[in-house]
Amino acid sequence: MRDTGFPRADAEHDFLRARRRQVLSRLATWLRREPDDVNIMLPYHEVVDALGFLSERRIGLRVIKLDTIVGSVDRGRDFDRRFRPTSGRVRERWERLALATRRGESIPPIEVYRVGELHFISDGHHRVSVAHAARLSTIDAYVTEVRTKLDPGGIRYRGDLIVKDYRRLFLERVPLTGQSRAAILVTDPWDYAQLGEHVEAWGFRLMQDEGSFADRATVAARWYEEEYLPVVGMLRQADMIGDRTETEAYMWVASERYRLIRTHRWDDEVLQAVRAGQR
Template sequence: MPRESGSPRVDAESDFLRARRQQVLSGLAARVRGATDDVVQSMSFDEVVAALGRRGEHYAGTRVIPLDAIVGSVDKVKDFDRRFRPTSTRSRERWERLARASRKGEEIPPIEVYQVGDYYFVRDGHHRVSVAHSLDVKLIEAKVTVVETLLTPVGVGARAELELKHWRRLMLERVPFTGEARAAVAVDHPVQYGEIAENVEAWAARRMHAEGEYMDKGTMARRWYEEEYCPVVELIEEAGVRGSTERPTEAYLRVACERYTLIRDHDWSAEIMEQVGKGKGRRRP
């Protein structure tokens, strides 16, 4: 806890001014580094859950949770930064009242949070979290509601990561990969998830036309991965045409596009891969 003057009122005022100063300096430092606002701004619960897809929720009771695991808010994203320092003086009186109570050892009611994976988002108790941070508290009592999501809630520290999760979720709704395929089919650019879905659906349409049988989404995802993706990725590796920084799926999308642009063909073979690797192809009329 920061040094005490002996007066809870004076100390609470100092606590608030220190928190505001740190928030301003942190924001200035982020601008100097060229960082985007979402690096320092509190995360939005609604944005995170929308990106991951909400399956359900359940109340988990009252727990003691790590203060540093609280990363965002339900409805006060602009009022506090990522470290829950106040971004204005609007609620100074309320903040200092809670700080005085905390310094005097008065009982503070639990906060209320949503838990998404290892992350927590404040429903009620933003000022209590902010004061706890200013007093270097490590743990806080909270009433926890766990939210289950369609995608695993990891790697959602910035809006760019949320956008990637959002498009991956949409892709998985169209092409429900499971198991090994779900883990393998991954890219680093949001728009490419749409390209994957289009490729899979187009492949399935050609197969259904050729075979004269309907293919449901689950079958489509499984067969495309086994019959198209894995053999082609193997061909790409053997031909040595995957870039050093490319993921296998990114290489698949690029090579598939180059193949059709050059050769106007949907088939795969060592000969075709060689032509793609050389950047030359036979054009069909």
């Protein structure tokens, strides 16, 4: 922060500087042709809906890193991802807090929800914005910890929520656990929907063959052990994974297998037919 010895004037300059940085950041994003959501705060409710809410508990006052605050419960339009003001709408209150900070006055802790390592503000947007402008690295916060079905790891932008949402729905249909759960990864969110359909069809054929009912958890476990792992192993040996994830390679070869030779079996002949179909 600039310091001229006149706190009120400095607070005004602080706001104007923060606004200028926000405008320049938006321009740089446009020039680099980056996604529109790169500078947008993550909406708390959309994140939790995508990940699947389980529970929450208040854990009290903590010191948190400013750069872990990535979203808001309800004030996303007033500040960008780095909590720079997006308009002059918040100027009066912002400058009042900046002035209090410069005078060394006590500033109340903010309130946040914690999802994994990410924090979302429910109260204190202006305080965080002023703290960023002052180049602070931490801030006091009352924290409510939220548990979700999926880990929020990998969420950077709003667009990432689509992948998380489809993955959550897939795992509700195909309730894999442990290592098998972690192994299933695709980059296109729609692939999760297609894979869910595929596993359910596999489970239906299994029940028909064996003449007995199997619940979703049983189908998921048996599909992974009896279908997915052996096929991925064959694809590795045949050097047919390529630049896909293993799950994407499995989906591709399973689709090609049926398209080319109309079978659900797996053997070397199937892989040879699929490989020949690439040429």
